[in-house]
Amino acid sequence: MSETNIDFTKEINIEKQYSPKEIESRIYDLWLKNESFKASDVSTKPPYAVILPPPNVTGFLHLGHALDHTIQDVLVRWKRMSGYNSVWVPGTDHAGISTQSVVEKNLAQEGILRTELGREKFVEKVWEWKNQYGDRIVSQMKRLGNSCDWDRMTFTLDEGVSKAVRKVFVNLYNKNMIYKGLKLVNWSPKLETAISDIEVEYKDVKGKLYHLAYPLEDGSGEIIVATTRPETMLGDTAVAVHPKDKRYSKWVGKNLVLPLTQRKIPIIVDDYVDQEFGSGAVKITPAHDFNDYEMGLRHNLPMINILNPNGTLVEGYGAFSGLKSQEARKKIVEALEEQGVIKNIENHAHSVGHCSKTGVIAEPFLSEQWFLKMNELSKPAIRSVESETTKFIPESWTKTYMHWMHNIQDWCISRQLWWGHRIPVWNCQDCQHVNVSEDDLTICQKCKSKNLVQDSDVLDTWFSSALWPFSTLGWPNNTEALKTFYPTNVLVTGHDIIFFWVARMMMQGLEFIKDVPFRTIYIHGLIRDSQGRKMSKSLGNSVDPVEMIDQVGADALRIALMSQLNTGKDLKFSEQRLETYRNFMNKIWNATRFAFIATEESHLDGKTFSDVSSKSEISVFDQWIVFKLGQVMESVDHDLENYRFSDAVNTLYSFLWNDFCDWYLEFSKPTLYSKDSALEKEKMATSLVLFQTLGRALKLMHPFIPFITEELYSKLAVKDSKILCTSEYPTMKNNKNLLAMGSKDAWEEVELLKLVISSIRNIRGENSIPLGQEILAHVVPKDEKSQKILSFHKTLIMKFCKLSEINFDDRTNKSKCAVSPLSFSGSSLEVIVPLEGIVDIDEEIKRLQKNIEKVKKDINILNQKLGNENFIKNAPEDLVESDKILLKEAEMKFRTLQESLNRLS
RNA sequence: GCGGAGUUAGCUCAGUUGGUAGAGUGCCAGCUCGACAAGCUGGUUGUCACAGGUUCGAGUCCUGUACUCCGCACCA
Numbered sequence: 001m002s003e004t005n006i007d008f009t010k011e012i013n014i015e016k017q018y019s020p021k022e023i024e025s026r027i028y029d030l031w032l033k034n035e036s037f038k039a040s041d042v043s044t045k046p047p048y049a050v051i052l053p054p055p056n057v058t059g060f061l062h063l064g065h066a067l068d069h070t071i072q073d074v075l076v077r078w079k080r081m082s083g084y085n086s087v088w089v090p091g092t093d094h095a096g097i098s099t100q101s102v103v104e105k106n107l108a109q110e111g112i113l114r115t116e117l118g119r120e121k122f123v124e125k126v127w128e129w130k131n132q133y134g135d136r137i138v139s140q141m142k143r144l145g146n147s148c149d150w151d152r153m154t155f156t157l158d159e160g161v162s163k164a165v166r167k168v169f170v171n172l173y174n175k176n177m178i179y180k181g182l183k184l185v186n187w188s189p190k191l192e193t194a195i196s197d198i199e200v201e202y203k204d205v206k207g208k209l210y211h212l213a214y215p216l217e218d219g220s221g222e223i224i225v226a227t228t229r230p231e232t233m234l235g236d237t238a239v240a241v242h243p244k245d246k247r248y249s250k251w252v253g254k255n256l257v258l259p260l261t262q263r264k265i266p267i268i269v270d271d272y273v274d275q276e277f278g279s280g281a282v283k284i285t286p287a288h289d290f291n292d293y294e295m296g297l298r299h300n301l302p303m304i305n306i307l308n309p310n311g312t313l314v315e316g317y318g319a320f321s322g323l324k325s326q327e328a329r330k331k332i333v334e335a336l337e338e339q340g341v342i343k344n345i346e347n348h349a350h351s352v353g354h355c356s357k358t359g360v361i362a363e364p365f366l367s368e369q370w371f372l373k374m375n376e377l378s379k380p381a382i383r384s385v386e387s388e389t390t391k392f393i394p395e396s397w398t399k400t401y402m403h404w405m406h407n408i409q410d411w412c413i414s415r416q417l418w419w420g421h422r423i424p425v426w427n428c429q430d431c432q433h434v435n436v437s438e439d440d441l442t443i444c445q446k447c448k449s450k451n452l453v454q455d456s457d458v459l460d461t462w463f464s465s466a467l468w469p470f471s472t473l474g475w476p477n478n479t480e481a482l483k484t485f486y487p488t489n490v491l492v493t494g495h496d497i498i499f500f501w502v503a504r505m506m507m508q509g510l511e512f513i514k515d516v517p518f519r520t521i522y523i524h525g526l527i528r529d530s531q532g533r534k535m536s537k538s539l540g541n542s543v544d545p546v547e548m549i550d551q552v553g554a555d556a557l558r559i560a561l562m563s564q565l566n567t568g569k570d571l572k573f574s575e576q577r578l579e580t581y582r583n584f585m586n587k588i589w590n591a592t593r594f595a596f597i598a599t600e601e602s603h604l605d606g607k608t609f610s611d612v613s614s615k616s617e618i619s620v621f622d623q624w625i626v627f628k629l630g631q632v633m634e635s636v637d638h639d640l641e642n643y644r645f646s647d648a649v650n651t652l653y654s655f656l657w658n659d660f661c662d663w664y665l666e667f668s669k670p671t672l673y674s675k676d677s678a679l680e681k682e683k684m685a686t687s688l689v690l691f692q693t694l695g696r697a698l699k700l701m702h703p704f705i706p707f708i709t710e711e712l713y714s715k716l717a718v719k720d721s722k723i724l725c726t727s728e729y730p731t732m733k734n735n736k737n738l739l740a741m742g743s744k745d746a747w748e749e750v751e752l753l754k755l756v757i758s759s760i761r762n763i764r765g766e767n768s769i770p771l772g773q774e775i776l777a778h779v780v781p782k783d784e785k786s787q788k789i790l791s792f793h794k795t796l797i798m799k800f801c802k803l804s805e806i807n808f809d810d811r812t813n814k815s816k817c818a819v820s821p822l823s824f825s826g827s828s829l830e831v832i833v834p835l836e837g838i839v840d841i842d843e844e845i846k847r848l849q850k851n852i853e854k855v856k857k858d859i860n861i862l863n864q865k866l867g868n869e870n871f872i873k874n875a876p877e878d879l880v881e882s883d884k885i886l887l888k889e890a891e892m893k894f895r896t897l898q899e900s901l902n903r904l905s
Numbered sequence: 906g907c908g909g910a911g912u913u914a915g916c917u918c919a920g921u922u923g924g925u926a927g928a929g930u931g932c933c934a935g936c937u938c939g940a941c942a943a944g945c946u947g948g949u950u951g952u953c954a955c956a957g958g959u960u961c962g963a964g965u966c967c968u969g970u971a972c973u974c975c976g977c978a979c980c981a
Contacts, residue, residue, distance in 0.1 A: 016941070202978095209981080226981050240981095274981080282981045291981085350980050396909060400976065403908070407977085495976085530917090532974085563929085564917075569910075570974085572917065580930065583943040594940035646919080650928070665940080673939070758947090764935095765947030771936055802938075861925050870961035871924095879924060886925085 018589035020553025024707045036726050037147045039087030041480035048084035049485035057092035058133045061140035063527045066545040070558045072492045077703040081729035089472050090148035094156045096420040096461040103129045119418050126419050145554050145706045154472045156464045164471035165464050166424045166438045173436045177373045184293040185412050187365030188355035189311025193416035198499050200353040200362045209348035217255040226278035231329040235306040238284040243269040259341045287366045305366050370414035378405045381506040390516045394568040397523050413460045420458030466504035469517035490520040525570035552582040555705035563649040592712045598672040599687040609720035621667040622689040624750040627742030628659050691718050696730045759831045760801040763818045766847040767839045774804035778811045778832040786827045818844045819900035821893040848901045855894045862887040
């Protein structure tokens with residue numbers, strides 16, 4: 001470790017209030033200039049790798065990103081400081097549908113239609129758009145403080161990634177795992193493209209159930225069928241009944257006449273039909289319903305497509321043709337009613353699939369698409385989680401993952417879009433050969449014809465995302481980066497994309513690299529507003545993180561988010577909490593300011609970060625804070641190791657604020673401000689310990705609040721490196737020398753002192769004795785050790801409690817006195833404050849009564865426990881013993897309090 | 906219907922093997938004590954959702970109930 005000494009300067013140009021704005025941009029530039037975030041492909045250090053879930057390239061940072069990114073940044077910074085070759089690989093996603101829609105909308109405003117522009121020109125426009133806005137999200141990520149290795153920045157349409165995509169496609173095609181087929185898929189009529197099953201969101205809708213009567217061809221009767229979508233009757237190709245349904249058995253095999261079209265359709269039997277529901281007869285529309293589709297396949301029924309890609313009715317249905325399905329429904333219902341076909345309409349709640357991107361109703365639509373077979377791919381992905389080669393945190397997500405994996409369906413990977421990875425398939429117009437190739441083709445591989453046309457579809461965005469953990473590391477080349485960083489350590493993401501992304505990365509990683517893409521999957525909750533509602537534009541409750549950063553700084557936002565992060569639950573965002581941590585930043589700022597104001601330059605001359613004195617030379621307060629510091633290091637290490645971010649934040653918060661500022665800095669003031677030249681040595685020691693402790697605290701907090709800690713660290717008089725973010729993260733191990741200065745004895749001594757001080761302050765506070773009024777106090781220890789400690793710290797107690805005088809002997813006349821009996825670690829003592837002439841004793845009577853009630857309650861509980869034979873018999877011995885001591889102490893306190901109450905009233 | 910998470914102070918949440926319920930924030934009172942009013946000091950706040958059970962002892966373990974949230978499936 002290199003030891004650098006920065007000249008200590010007494011010139012304090014630190015403002016009273018922390019203003020993050022100027023500091024943050026300066027500090028981020030400093031990191032970039034020093035290449036602090038760069039990781040090496042080849043290193044002797046152990047690797048630690050995190051791949052950023054790539055945000056939409058034309059998107060902007062929202063609060064969810066802020067949370068997701070901060071978690072990753074904390075981990076990556078922590079590991080970087082802990083001696084790892086720590087890399088965070090950034091990237092952005094082309095986000096096929098979203099980006100295409102945005103650009104299309106934008107062009108439409110200029111009066112330009114995508115279809116008029118043509119594919120090539122349109123894609124050019126999207127690239128222009130990407131180049132214009134692609135940096136916005138990156139600069140926002142930098143404002144948040146993300147310590148990405150920017151040289152590794154990847155875009156999903158980069159050449160390398162595209163190569164990977166094609167290689168994967170061709171490879172899977174050659175293994176017969178990718179196939180093209182005419183199948184019923186989910187379709188977005190607005191986007192006019194197929195979407196995958198998981199891109200459909202089911203919402204409960206209050207609809208109607210229409211009962212239609214279809215007459216038999218031979219006039220022998222009619223069958224009532226029920227439907228929520230009457231317009232689909234145009235595509236009916238059968239009516240199905242249950243094979244055991246006696247009501248219909250006589251008609252099975254006969255034909256019905258479909259109203260409006262007069263088409264003849266058969267009555268068939270199928271087990272799928274529920275006899276109990278409706279009339280027990282189901283109209284079958286194989287081209288527009290998934291269940292009907294399956295039945296159509298089973299019974300070899302014709303599949304009549306009645307919809308155009310944009311959701312309007314196809315030609316051939318007269319006035320209905322060209323209508324959107326909702327209008328068509330209205331008109332068709334009217335027509336059917338006229339003909340007396342509709343027997344009944346009732347209200348019916350059911351859930352309807354909507355396109356998750358646009359919110360329009362998703363239509364089951366018969367079309368030719370590319371599919372990836374998932375069954376074989378899912379097997380190793382299941383095994384890897386079962387064997388805990390990859391672990392979910394929290395573990396409960398394992399079940400969700402498994403359930404989906406076990407019920408996995410083939411994935412529709414083609415999209416009828418222009419923006420994305422075009423499917424690497426060239427169809428020969430002469431010999432009809434399907435050429436599948438990693439390279440662009442101009443000649444048919446079979447007949448050498450030049451008459452080739454590339455498949456017009458692009459791949460689902462998630463197809464390239466699924467390769468992200470290895471495509472970003474250089475695959476298909478066997479790069480050093482891939483060898484070093486794959487499998488990555490942890491994937492951090494929200495639970496909303498476990499199926500879309502996490503599961504698919506697992507499958508592709510195992511298929512192509514033969515190893516899991518990450519060892520741990522950390523799933524965090526989603527951010528909601530202060531009332532627990534989802535954040536959305538329409539509700540107007542979404543919060544712009546950049547605006548928050550402008551207001552309170554990135555650090556405050558980061559630590560506020562992390563302070564709420566536990567057990568993967570969703571978290572409610574509140575600006576109040578943000579303010580709390582803004583204040584915390586200010587506290588840290590001013591604590592450091594104090595360090596400069598209160599210490600003298602000469603005391604730190606030549607001193608280094610790891611210089612320590614001997615225990616005998618530093619004060620008991622120094623020993624106390626160092627002891628606490630050790631505990632903090634241990635606890636934070638444990639919390640980070642176990643992804644307990646809020647615990648780590650709480651530990652650091654209370655150490656810095658309560659232990660360091662409230663007590664240690666106050667304890668150190670009498671020494672530091674002393675003009676007594678005999679105290680020079682103590683001053684020196686305290687100055688050093690103060691700076692050393694502060695330095696460690698800044699380091700410990702750095703992963704959470706990188707900007708302010710880096711800024712303050714740079715000003716420190718003693719430190720062990722120039723740049724905090726690449727310095728060593730403090731642990732019990734690497735701070736052995738310093739921590740050896742801490743001691744348990746010192747801890748006990750100071751805790752006793754704190755107890756006495758607090759109890760006198762309590763008497764002051766409860767009796768409303770103003771600070772300006774000095775008072776007399778008696779502190780009566782019942783044993784020699786406490787006696788020694790307390791008299792040693794006599795002046796300090798007087799200063800802390802604003803006493804005119806302090807006595808350590810028992811006061812003989814305790815009338816008109818406030819009395820507090822105390823016990824600590826086996827010692828007991830009394831604090832007595834004479835109140836005569838100072839305050840009205842009514843308040844003191846109230847205080848005593850309150851304390852008596854409390855002690856009485858304690859005594860009752862303890863008596864009950866200790867009076868219980870079974871407790872004595874069964875409870876651990878040391879518990880029984882400590883309870884006995886507690887009881888004794890409580891009884892003593894009770895007597896003391898009661899006596900002083902008697903004297904007062 | 907299946908699965909998951911939850912219910913603890915006014916609010917946001919901790920509570921690791923069972924051993925007298927915690928923090929922050931808010932609220933009340935008093936303070937320009939030589940870093941910080943974005944501060945200091947003191948105080949206030951609970952039928953741990955409900956009902957049973959196991960146990961000497963349950964916020965914690967078991968069973969059931971109610972409510973909230975989130976997935977998935979079904980829905981002619």
